[in-house]
Amino acid sequence: MMRLRRRYVVPEKRNSLLARILVVIFAAFFTIPLIWCLSVSLRSTEHMSAHPEQMLPSSLLLREEWPDFLRARNYTEAWYAFTDIPGKENLTFSIFFRNTALITVFSVVGTVTTASLVAFAFARLRFKGRTVLFTIMLSTMFLPAQVTMMTTFMLWDKLHLIDTWGPLIIPAFFGGGAFNIFLLRQFFLTIPKALDEAALIDGCSYIGIYRHIIMPLSVPAIVTISLFSFMGQWNNLMGPLIYLNTMSKYTASIALKLFSDQYGRADVPHLMAASMINTIPMLVLFFIGQRYFIKGVQLSGLKE
Amino acid sequence: MSASRLPLRQRPAFWAYLFLLPWMVGFVLFRAGPMVASAILSLFRNDMVRAEFRGLGHYVYIFTDDPHFWRSVLNTALYVGLSVPIGLTGSLLIAVLLNRRMKAMGLWRTLYYVPSLVPAVASAYIWRLVLDPDNGIFNQAILAVTRLFSPELIMADMPQWLFSSKTALLSLVVMSLWGIGGGRMIIFLAGLQSISSHYYEVAEIDGAGPWRQFVHITLPLLSPVIFFNLVLGIVGASQVFASAYLLTRGGPNEATLFYVLNIFFHAFEQFHMGYASALAWILFVGLLFATVIQFNRARRWVHYEGE
Numbered sequence: 014m015m016r017l018r019r020r021y022v023v024p025e026k027r028n029s030l031l032a033r034i035l036v037v038i039f040a041a042f043f044t045i046p047l048i049w050c051l052s053v054s055l056r057s058t059e060h061m062s063a064h065p066e067q068m069l070p071s072s073l074l075l076r077e078e079w080p081d082f083l084r085a086r087n088y089t090e091a092w093y094a095f096t097d098i099p100g101k102e103n104l105t106f107s108i109f110f111r112n113t114a115l116i117t118v119f120s121v122v123g124t125v126t127t128a129s130l131v132a133f134a135f136a137r138l139r140f141k142g143r144t145v146l147f148t149i150m151l152s153t154m155f156l157p158a159q160v161t162m163m164t165t166f167m168l169w170d171k172l173h174l175i176d177t178w179g180p181l182i183i184p185a186f187f188g189g190g191a192f193n194i195f196l197l198r199q200f201f202l203t204i205p206k207a208l209d210e211a212a213l214i215d216g217c218s219y220i221g222i223y224r225h226i227i228m229p230l231s232v233p234a235i236v237t238i239s240l241f242s243f244m245g246q247w248n249n250l251m252g253p254l255i256y257l258n259t260m261s262k263y264t265a266s267i268a269l270k271l272f273s274d275q276y277g278r279a280d281v282p283h284l285m286a287a288s289m290i291n292t293i294p295m296l297v298l299f300f301i302g303q304r305y306f307i308k309g310v311q312l313s314g315l316k317e
Numbered sequence: 318m319s320a321s322r323l324p325l326r327q328r329p330a331f332w333a334y335l336f337l338l339p340w341m342v343g344f345v346l347f348r349a350g351p352m353v354a355s356a357i358l359s360l361f362r363n364d365m366v367r368a369e370f371r372g373l374g375h376y377v378y379i380f381t382d383d384p385h386f387w388r389s390v391l392n393t394a395l396y397v398g399l400s401v402p403i404g405l406t407g408s409l410l411i412a413v414l415l416n417r418r419m420k421a422m423g424l425w426r427t428l429y430y431v432p433s434l435v436p437a438v439a440s441a442y443i444w445r446l447v448l449d450p451d452n453g454i455f456n457q458a459i460l461a462v463t464r465l466f467s468p469e470l471i472m473a474d475m476p477q478w479l480f481s482s483k484t485a486l487l488s489l490v491v492m493s494l495w496g497i498g499g500g501r502m503i504i505f506l507a508g509l510q511s512i513s514s515h516y517y518e519v520a521e522i523d524g525a526g527p528w529r530q531f532v533h534i535t536l537p538l539l540s541p542v543i544f545f546n547l548v549l550g551i552v553g554a555s556q557v558f559a560s561a562y563l564l565t566r567g568g569p570n571e572a573t574l575f576y577v578l579n580i581f582f583h584a585f586e587q588f589h590m591g592y593a594s595a596l597a598w599i600l601f602v603g604l605l606f607a608t609v610i611q612f613n614r615a616r617r618w619v620h621y622e623g624e
Contacts, residue, residue, distance in 0.1 A: 036414050040428050043498055047431065049454055050443045065452040127343075130336040140330035146337065153348055155552050155608050159577050160601040161351035163590045164358055167365070168351065187343020194340070219332040248436050250559045255585055266438045270563060273442055281446060288439035295434040303427075 047292075054285035055083050061282050087286040094272060094283065101260065106290060108261060109268040112178070116264060117246040119182045124189030124242040125235055131188055132197035133223050137209060154191040166255060180256045181249070185242065193238040200234035201227055236305035240298065247295060265291050352601075359595035364588045375595035386596070388571050389579040395486060396575060397554045400493045404554075405546055407497040409539075412505035413531070426506075433499025437559040444492045445564055448478040455491075479564055482572035489560045489573060501546050508542035509535070540619045548611055552604060576600055 053061060095104040134140070135147050169180045188194060208226050217225070228235070253264045263271070269291050277284040325331050359376070362369045379386050415426050435443065447453050456475040463470050478488040516534045525533065536543075558577045561567060567574035567582070580600070584593035 032414055032417065033419055036419065036425055039411065039414070040425060043429050043432050043495065045454065046443050046447045046495065047435065049447065053446065065449075127339040131340045134333040134336040138329040138333035138336075140333035143333070146341075149344070150340065153344070155548065155604070156348070156352075157552065157556055157577075157597070157600055157604055159556065159580050160355060160597045161348060162580070163584050163594050163597065164351035164354040165347060166584075167354075167358075167590065168346075170365070184343065184347050186339065187347060188340030218326070219329065223336075244434070250437055250562070251581070266436055269436075269438045269442070273563075277442065284442055285446070288435075288442050291439045292435045295436060296431065299430075299434050 050285045050288060053282055054087055054289050055085065056087075056282045057084050058280050058282050065281075084282070087282050088290060091272070091283045091287040091290060094276065094287070095260070095268075104260060106265065106268065106287075109263055109265045110294075112262060113247060113264040113266070116178050116181050117243055119178075120185035120246050121239050121242050123182065123185030123187075124193055125239055126189075127186055128189030128193040128238060129197055129228065129231075129235070130223070132194050132201055133227055135194070136198045136201035137206075137222070137227070138219065150188075150191055150194060154195070162251075162255075169256065175256060176258045176262065177256075178262070181246070181252050189238075189242065190245075193241060196238055196241075197231070197234050200231055204230050233305040236302050240302050243298060244295065355594040356598060358591050359598050361591040362589075363591035365590060368591070371591070375592050376599075379592075379595060379599065385571070385574060385579055389574045389576045392486060392572070392574055393555055393557070393576040396490060396557055397551055399487070399490045400557075401547070401550045401554050403490070404494060404497045405501070405543070405550060407494060408502040408546070409505050409543070411498055412502050412509055413535075415502075416506060416509045429498030429502065431498075433496040438563060440492070440495065441560050441563040444488075444495070444560075445479065448488050448491075450475060450477045450480060453478075480569065482568075482570040485565055485569060485572045489557070489564070492560055493554070493557070501550070504542060504546060505539070508539050512538045537620045541621060544611075544615050544619045548608060551607060551611075555600070555604060 092106045095101050098104070131150075135143065135150075165180075166175075169175055172179075174180055174183075204227060209222050212222050212226055248266065249264070250266055250270075253267045254270075257263055257267065260271070269287055272287050273284055360370065360372055362371050362375075411429055415422065415429065419425065432440070447455050450456060451472060455478070456472065460470060460472060460475055476484045478484050512535065516538070517530055520530045520534055556577050557575050558581065561573045561575050561578050562581070565573040567578050576596075577600075580593050580596045583589045583596065
């Protein structure tokens with residue numbers, strides 16, 4: 014699971030019982046909502062409206078009542094929910110997932126390539142105006158996106174790219190976000206400069222250093238920013254809300270919002286099933302990437 | 318040999334500018350350009366079809382006549398004032414708790430992290446269920462505890478959370494606390510682990526207890542990380558949008574009408590682009606001001622190693 018390099022760990026004798034108990038108690042606040050969501054998502058709508066308060070159904074112990082409480086069917090029903098609407102027969106969550114995956118993959122690719130090149134320049138190359146440009150780059154991190162939201166929208170409108178994925182993908186290919194650049198640069202700085210110098214003497218070009226030295230040694234940081242930009246896109250609500258109008262172009266997030274607006278109030282189990290469907294890809298990805306992810310955050314030395 | 322005598326392809330500066338090109342173009346296209354444009358736009362009445370010059374009219378109206386503006390400023394300030402200090406303290410506390418040897422620590426850390434992986438939309442609907450006044454587990458838990466002291470209480474006496482203008486904002490703060498075991502906590506944890514154990518060993522020998530060690534070693538050495546999380550936390554919390562948009566749409570009675578939600582309604586539901594730009598510029602200047610103040614204050618309490 015999540016492991017960090019152990020340089021300082023509280024020594025044994027101060028590792029009090031109280032702290033251990035607190036770890037367990039607080040964990041309840043973080044896990045119970047999700048467990049409840051899972052448990053509700055597996056209940057029949059009829060049972061849920063009869064006993065809406067049950068955290069875990071008490072009759073779960075009776076085997077003959079299981080079908081009512083372990084309704085995996087809810088998930089397929091939520092998956093196909095919109096296909097009941099006339100004219101939307103093909104509109105399953107497969108479409109929304111495909112859309113989100115495409116948007117996400119493109120913006121991760123854009124972020125990783127351009128952010129790493131920019132970070133490489135800031136970390137490894139000497140040039141006039143480096144400090145000034147780096148400061149400008151950093152300060153954009155503190156700039157609220159809303160200031161530019163309206164005029165950016167009008168720009169995309171002029172380019173006739175409203176109701177396409179363009180506004181969600183294209184910006185990632187132009188630097189990939191200040192935070193990602195900063196994180197990568199911090200990581201690149203930890204790689205010994207002697208490697209670059211040796212490569213230069215051997216006739217390696219700067220692109221060669223980037224490709225053959227820096228990038229292979231930065232896998233944890235690359236995985237980290239990939240995860241960050243993946244989460245950013247998967248989570249993105251305002252972007253798809255503003256830019257997408259056609260249902261077949263929706264991302265999973267706004268599809269879930271639509272689902273809640275249409276069915277959610279009356280049919281909580283299916284809404285929870287749809288929410289779980291939306292969450293599971295994030296969990297899977299996290300468990301695959303977490304080894305690198307933790308290392309990436311840690312080694313980047315965000316404190317500088 | 319000076320760098321300028323090298324052929325172009327061997328000059329680092331040439332490659333640097335080439336590599337920076339995408340970012341510089343993006344900066345002009347998506348940052349600086351739209352910023353300047355929105356400053357100009359804020360001087361016009363614009364509904365995407367027609368534009369009419371109003372000068373500083375929008376700004377005058379916002380500060381003197383717009384009843385939603387001050388409400389949204391107050392709501393946002395309350396939200397930031399509650400969620401940032403509680404959230405930061407909580408993240409730090411969890412990081413300290415999780416920075417120890419304990420059985421299955423990896424599992425515990427993961428459990429704390431998982432809520433921040435739940436997408437904002439899903440998390441909003443999960444919390445609508447959790448905070449449900451009649452059936453939610455939140456009220457069930459509170460009722461169970463309060464009944465120990467006053468047994469006559471019933472569910473109807475419990476807070477109405479999202480449905481009452483008194484508690485709606487607080488509900489969204491509680492919701493935001495669900496994610497404090499996420500990225501911020503990991504950054505704190507990484508910071509804690511980069512503190513050399515020598516400091517603690519020396520303090521131990523000098524007879525300092527855990528609390529004094531925390532105040533005199535951990536906090537000062539962690540202050541750059543705290544500062545980083547604080548500044549970004551304030552910028553992030555002032556842009557609170559998803560939870561309020563999905564669950565309350567600013568209500569009840571404008572109790573959760575946050576600043577960005579107000580901008581969004583003006584811009585993308587009424588298409589008053591000029592007015593929304595004026596609101597956005599006020600937010601920008603306000604946040605810039607707050608950030609500069611924090612950087613100034615930082616000199617007094619943030620310690621960088623080697624100073």
